[in-house]
Amino acid sequence: MTTTLPKPTGQMPDTAIYERRESVVRSYARSMPRQFNKAENIWMRDNQGGRYLDFLSGCSTLNYGHNHPVLKQALLDYIAADGIAHGLDLHTDAKADFLDALESVILKPRGLDYRAMFTGPTGTNAVEAAIKLARKVTGREMVIAFTNGFHGMTLGALACTGNAAKRGGAGVPLSHVAHEPYDGYHGPEVDTAELLERRLSDPSSGLDAPAAILVETVQGEGGLNAASPEWLRRIAAIARRHSALMIVDDIQAGCGRTGSFFSFEGMGFTPDIVTMAKSLSGMGLPFALTLFRPELDQWEPGEHNGTFRGNNHAFVTAAAALRHFWSDGRFQQDIARRGAMIERRLEAMAAEHGLTTRGRGMMRGIDVGSGEVAATVTAACFDRGLIIETSGAHDEIVKVLAPLIIDDAHLSAGLDIMETCIREALAVPYGVAAE
Numbered sequence: 001m002t003t004t005l006p007k008p009t010g011q012m013p014d015t016a017i018y019e020r021r022e023s024v025v026r027s028y029a030r031s032m033p034r035q036f037n038k039a040e041n042i043w044m045r046d047n048q049g050g051r052y053l054d055f056l057s058g059c060s061t062l063n064y065g066h067n068h069p070v071l072k073q074a075l076l077d078y079i080a081a082d083g084i085a086h087g088l089d090l091h092t093d094a095k096a097d098f099l100d101a102l103e104s105v106i107l108k109p110r111g112l113d114y115r116a117m118f119t120g121p122t123g124t125n126a127v128e129a130a131i132k133l134a135r136k137v138t139g140r141e142m143v144i145a146f147t148n149g150f151h152g153m154t155l156g157a158l159a160c161t162g163n164a165a166k167r168g169g170a171g172v173p174l175s176h177v178a179h180e181p182y183d184g185y186h187g188p189e190v191d192t193a194e195l196l197e198r199r200l201s202d203p204s205s206g207l208d209a210p211a212a213i214l215v216e217t218v219q220g221e222g223g224l225n226a227a228s229p230e231w232l233r234r235i236a237a238i239a240r241r242h243s244a245l246m247i248v249d250d251i252q253a254g255c256g257r258t259g260s261f262f263s264f265e266g267m268g269f270t271p272d273i274v275t276m277a278k279s280l281s282g283m284g285l286p287f288a289l290t291l292f293r294p295e296l297d298q299w300e301p302g303e304h305n306g307t308f309r310g311n312n313h314a315f316v317t318a319a320a321a322l323r324h325f326w327s328d329g330r331f332q333q334d335i336a337r338r339g340a341m342i343e344r345r346l347e348a349m350a351a352e353h354g355l356t357t358r359g360r361g362m363m364r365g366i367d368v369g370s371g372e373v374a375a376t377v378t379a380a381c382f383d384r385g386l387i388i389e390t391s392g393a394h395d396e397i398v399k400v401l402a403p404l405i406i407d408d409a410h411l412s413a414g415l416d417i418m419e420t421c422i423r424e425a426l427a428v429p430y431g432v433a434a435e
């Protein structure tokens with residue numbers, strides 16, 4: 001079962017138009033200097049005939065692969081029939097159908113009773129809505145977020161984000177958020193849930209009573225640190241004890257990435273608020289939701305607003321994705337098998353070089369020790385036709401975000417490339433890298 005990938009023949013495009021007209025804020029384009037024009041299933045193609053296996057999946061926005069035929073057909077049919085494209089927050093057939101699918105395929109089978117708030121279409125907007133609602137409902141200002149957490153780029157969500165380089169872009173003070181140590185931050189000996197409980201219970205700790213505790217179950221951008229179910233249960237209990245709301249940011253870890261539709265399933269707690277985006281539409285269309293317990297639905301009409309809350313094309317593909325992939329347990333079994341394969345392979349690579357692995361389900365990575373080594377690895381992978389990126393405080397984690405639908409042979413082939421590139425990168429003594 002060896003599948004070798006053809007070496008991509010793609011060339012560096014003429015970048016003059018980008019240099020002339022696109023802001024230098026662009027980033028991914030720098031490490032993947034090609035001009036892409038097509039994508040299907042697990043592949044991206046450049047306009048010079050190069051083909052790349054996609055282990056980035058739009059940062060987990062394309063969990064079902066590129067242009068999945070079922071989702072694509074649903075959207076083509078909808079557009080051909082002149083379905084509503086943009087609908088503000090009006091009732092539409094597409095919205096009703098999406099809500100029906102969310103209720104019948106996702107919420108009811110899991111015994112979850114959430115209302116869905118259609119926020120602006122990006123993840124950061126779902127986070128803004130979540131923390132606004134928590135502050136409104138509790139009348140408190142402070143939000144507790146965690147070290148290495150990533151929650152988005154707008155001011156409220158950015159205040160909850162740990163990374164200094166990202167925070168630095170704000171240009172104003174980012175306030176009303178306390179960053180507490182995530183699970184494992186001080187090493188395996190220190191129970192950071194206990195530390196948080198102690199600080200919140202101590203009237204002299206300086207930590208104000210929080211409106212919310214905002215947490216990722218696996219930190220997507222912050223290094224694929226996976227919190228233990230036990231730690232998350234304790235955080236949920238701490239939130240309850242201190243009358244704060246627990247918000248799980250499931251924007252990257254949700255939609256199957258960690259193994260189940262929601263990343264917290266089966267862990268014995270239910271978040272008060274959940275944010276979703278990235279793979280929610282299933283086809284890369286912008287679509288975000290904030291889910292919360294009905295009692296928390298204390299908004300005034302229009303109090304949180306947004307022109308693009310009615311991306312009906314995304315409702316169509318999202319409903320199709322929920323029904324196609326989540327109506328029974330088969331997809332989840334496939335993710336479990338593929339996740340176990342990734343774990344096994346990464347563990348073997350880690351053992352070979354004395355490294356460590358991170359993550360859960362199909363959201364995993366390997367700590368190669370430094371951002372320099374990780375960048376060498378990902379560049380070498382790209383040269384061999386594998387798109388893969390990094391994560392972590394120093395970009396030191398090579399992260400595998402393969403499409404969840406990938407077949408075992410290609411998953412294995414991509415991991416082979418990664419294994420080779422890690423071996424090569426670590427064989428060169430640091431500081432004497434070949435030019």
Ligand SMILES: *Cc1c(COP(=O)(O)O)cnc(C)c1O
Nearest residue numbers: 122123124150151152220251252
């Ligand atoms: C990507 C991400 C966000 C922000 O989503 P955008 O669509 O980029 O605004 C927020 N939280 C987490 C966990 C994410 O991975």
